[in-house]
Amino acid sequence: SPGPIAFQLGPLSIRWYGILMALAMALGLWLATREAARRGESPDDLLKAAELALIGGLVGAGLYYVLFNLDYYQTQPWWRVLAVWEGGLAIHGGLIGGLLAGGLYVWAKGLPLLTYLDIVAPSLLLGQAIGRWGNFFNEEAFGGPTDLPWKLYISEPRRPPAFVDHQFFHPTFLYESLWNLGAFLLLYFVLRRRLERAPGALFLAYLGLYSLGRFWVEGLRTDSLMLGSMRVAQLVSVGAVAVAAIGIPILMRRRAA
Secondary structure (H helix, E strand, O other): OOOOEEEEEOOEEEEHHHHHHHHHHHHHHHHHHHHHHHOOOOHHHHHHHHHHHHHHHHHHHHHHHHHOOHHHHOOOOHHHHHOHHHOOOOHHHHHHHHHHHHHHHHHHOOOOHHHHHHHHHHHHHHHHHHHOHHHHHHOOOOEOEOOOOOOEEOOHHHOOHHHOOOOEEOOHHHHHHHHHHHHHHHHHHHHHHHOOOOOOHHHHHHHHHHHHHHHHHHOOEOOOOEEOOEEHHHHHHHHHHHHHHHHHHHHHHHHHO
8 A cells, every 4th residue: 555644734644534435425415415305304504413423433343342342441541432533433432423413412302313324325335445445555454365357555654463464355345345336326316216115124224234234244254343253353253234224125115104
């Protein structure tokens, strides 16, 4: 990889991770405000909810990551918890924190919560597709060793101790980015209008599609957050797919009735 730093502004290092996160947020917000206006909802209310969701998402992503890496952080200075430019953000924690913060605002304002979830669903997938490239520049979130033509070179200091003698690894960040991009295209261009009359169904479709891909990709990674012998992301993904598979037909039937 070209390295984590894009350029220097005096003593300030501008990192690719931050640039890509900002780009993901900007494009996601642009797309969501357009969709809110199309559905007759207030873009201003959406932006306020999104602002709170972004803050809640960052807090949730950091706390979730720290929670499942307590052994590491207990040996580090306290400020390492705040070093989000090095990674250390878990998407599932970000979703939980963001949905709680933004959802509480929407609920408190008496706005249609399920509709708002549908509005942001495609933006979440697009943002995740872009954001995953931050892992490329940080040399993180890669898989096990491989000799496939699209193998990814990882510098020795970034390799897991068990694979220090290997040079090339699965680019799992790329697999997930491409999956998310494909799921975004399906959601936005095929399912968005078809599921519009069943509020909440599009968001559940997002949840199910993302989780299917994440379950597969997580099985290849070498840096999974663990709960005992189980990969946390795979456990969450199974639960999310189940919720989507059960919830979408219920919402569709309720609408038809």
